[in-house]
Amino acid sequence: MPEERAKPEAETRISLLAIFLVFLKIGAFTFGGGYAMLPIIQEELVRRRRWVDQDTFIDNLVIIQSLPGAMALNKSILTGIKLRGPWGGVVAALGVVAAPVLVILLLAGLLLPLFREHAAVQAAFYGLRPAVVALILSATLDLGREIVRGWRAVVLVLFLMLLSLFFQPHPILIILAGGLAGLLIYRKGEEEKE
Amino acid sequence: MSLLLTLYWIFFKIGLFTFGGGYAMLPLMEAEIIARQGWLTHPEFIDIIAVAEATPGPVAINSATYVGFQVAGIPGSLLATLGVISPSLLLLLVLGPFLLRWIKDPRVQRFTRGLRPAVIALILLAAISLGRAALVDWSTLIIAAGLLGLRLLRRTSPLITIALGALLGLLLYPY
Numbered sequence: 001m002p003e004e005r006a007k008p009e010a011e012t013r014i015s016l017l018a019i020f021l022v023f024l025k026i027g028a029f030t031f032g033g034g035y036a037m038l039p040i041i042q043e044e045l046v047r048r049r050r051w052v053d054q055d056t057f058i059d060n061l062v063i064i065q066s067l068p069g070a071m072a073l074n075k076s077i078l079t080g081i082k083l084r085g086p087w088g089g090v091v092a093a094l095g096v097v098a099a100p101v102l103v104i105l106l107l108a109g110l111l112l113p114l115f116r117e118h119a120a121v122q123a124a125f126y127g128l129r130p131a132v133v134a135l136i137l138s139a140t141l142d143l144g145r146e147i148v149r150g151w152r153a154v155v156l157v158l159f160l161m162l163l164s165l166f167f168q169p170h171p172i173l174i175i176l177a178g179g180l181a182g183l184l185i186y187r188k189g190e191e192e193k194e
Numbered sequence: 195m196s197l198l199l200t201l202y203w204i205f206f207k208i209g210l211f212t213f214g215g216g217y218a219m220l221p222l223m224e225a226e227i228i229a230r231q232g233w234l235t236h237p238e239f240i241d242i243i244a245v246a247e248a249t250p251g252p253v254a255i256n257s258a259t260y261v262g263f264q265v266a267g268i269p270g271s272l273l274a275t276l277g278v279i280s281p282s283l284l285l286l287l288v289l290g291p292f293l294l295r296w297i298k299d300p301r302v303q304r305f306t307r308g309l310r311p312a313v314i315a316l317i318l319l320a321a322i323s324l325g326r327a328a329l330v331d332w333s334t335l336i337i338a339a340g341l342l343g344l345r346l347l348r349r350t351s352p353l354i355t356i357a358l359g360a361l362l363g364l365l366l367y368p369y
Contacts, residue, residue, distance in 0.1 A: 027251050031248075036351070063293050066297045067213075068213050070252035071215050073252060077282055077283060086287050097259075097275055100256050101255075108264070119367075126363040127363020127364065129359075130337040131338070131341050131358065133240075133321060133329065134340075134341035136220065143313075147311065148314060161315040171316050174315065177312065178311055179308050179309040180308065183301060183304050185308065186307055186308070
């Protein structure tokens with residue numbers, strides 16, 4: 001009977017515990033944050049559980065890319081809200097951070113103090129530091145290729161870097177200055193990304 | 195108590211102004227935690243980011259938890275984590291229904307279009323000051339250049355990059 005099949009399974013209320021557990025799993029098994037986590041959230045929620053449809057997922061992406069905060073976190077909160085309202089959002093946020101917080105506490109509180117002075121750990125960190133620099137630079141180059149398009153954006157980046165170097169303002173001021181500059185240098189009809 | 199409140203407030207600010215994913219919080223953390231509060235040195239900060247990369251979860255949240263722990267133990271780690279996720283929760287819970295329409299407003303779009311180059315400028319500057327603390331000799335310079343090349347040309351994942359960094363550290367550690 002088609003009428004019965006039209007009723008989506010989302011009609012059955014998803015429990016807060018189920019939401020917590022899914023996001024606990026997503027938080028516990030994804031490394032690298034943001035761009036690495038989004039495909040996993042999509043796989044888990046859109047394809048496997050069908051809690052969210054593809055269009056909502058894409059709409060949500062537009063929101064989280066313009067919002068502050070970790071993208072994986074925002075994505076989790078939005079999905080939680082869609083499934084069970086405000087409490088769903090809170091539970092999703094707590095679920096997605098629970099495992100990472102525990103892992104960090106175990107490492108920082110128990111393991112690292114025991115081995116911090118060990119020569120092998122010192123040697124590993126000697127190599128980890130340049131690896132972090134490589135990760136930051138590669139992420140910046142990727143992000144830059146996507147964002148810094150057209151000569152006005154290039155000038156804006158250079159101008160704000162110089163401003164920051166010479167006057168050392170708080171980074172929040174540089175961010176706001178960039179936003180204001182965007183309002184001034186891009187005219188109506190230019191807001192669409194090329 | 196006031197230390198815990200300060201931690202919460204600092205990470206609330208960091209969460210509120212982190213636009214464009216994980217690394218966007220680096221310049222904010224550098225300004226607040228290293229320069230202003232003097233809670234950490236640059237090498238300590240890089241070590242925290244390295245651990246945050248190597249453990250599951252978003253890097254911004256992992257590093258908030260770790261910095262909070264360094265500053266004020268377990269209560270510090272919990273408050274820093276809550277601080278960094280609070281702005282997202284508040285914005286989405288309170289403004290959620292209006293956000294999609296609001297974000298598509300032309301003025302907001304032009305504002306975010308200018309905001310992103312600012313974030314790039316700030317991350318580049320943070321990368322330079324972290325680089326100064328991390329690249330202390332030829333070996334570290336070669337590790338950074340090699341891993342950057344691998345990442346850009348072969349698309350090695352962040353986790354593999356971190357693992358290779360630790361391995362190369364073990365092989366090349368001069369002391």
